[in-house]
Amino acid sequence: MPYIIVDPCVGVKDESCVAVCPVDCIIATEEDTMMFIHPDECIECGACLPECPVNAIFSEEEVPEDQKGWVELNADYFKMDRNAFLAKHGDAIDAAKAKNKGSALANPALYA
Numbered sequence: 001m002p003y004i005i006v007d008p009c010v011g012v013k014d015e016s017c018v019a020v021c022p023v024d025c026i027i028a029t030e031e032d033t034m035m036f037i038h039p040d041e042c043i044e045c046g047a048c049l050p051e052c053p054v055n056a057i058f059s060e061e062e063v064p065e066d067q068k069g070w071v072e073l074n075a076d077y078f079k080m081d082r083n084a085f086l087a088k089h090g091d092a093i094d095a096a097k098a099k100n101k102g103s104a105l106a107n108p109a110l111y112a
């Protein structure tokens with residue numbers, strides 16, 4: 001089962017995980033406020049998990065119950081066009097961004 005990025009990443013997106021992924025499956029555009037893991041490319045090595053400063057990465061089976069929706073969100077990012085993806089998941093991402101605004105690790109550039 002792949003690893004999943006959940007809501008604490010939104011508004012932080014420091015890319016610490018990207019640097020250690022051996023298969024470069026942690027992806028986002030500059031417009032995105034979080035990173036996403038491609039579920040078909042992740043080799044489940046676990047290298048990214050300890051790198052995340054906000055504990056936003058879980059193996060799929062360990063995603064907390066109240067964040068299960070982020071499993072589908074990560075997968076949809078890679079199979080939907082951008083407008084459809086944002087129509088389906090934009091509200092959840094925006095809500096997480098608002099929630100994380102006060103985080104010490106929030107990236108001011110993502111809130112400009």
Ligand code: SF4
Nearest residue numbers: 021042043045046048
């Ligand atoms: S578990 Fe390994 S392969 Fe999967 S996203 Fe993390 S570093 Fe990349």
Ligand code: SF4
Nearest residue numbers: 009013014015017052
């Ligand atoms: S290390 Fe954590 S906060 Fe940073 S981009 Fe990866 S998942 Fe997001």
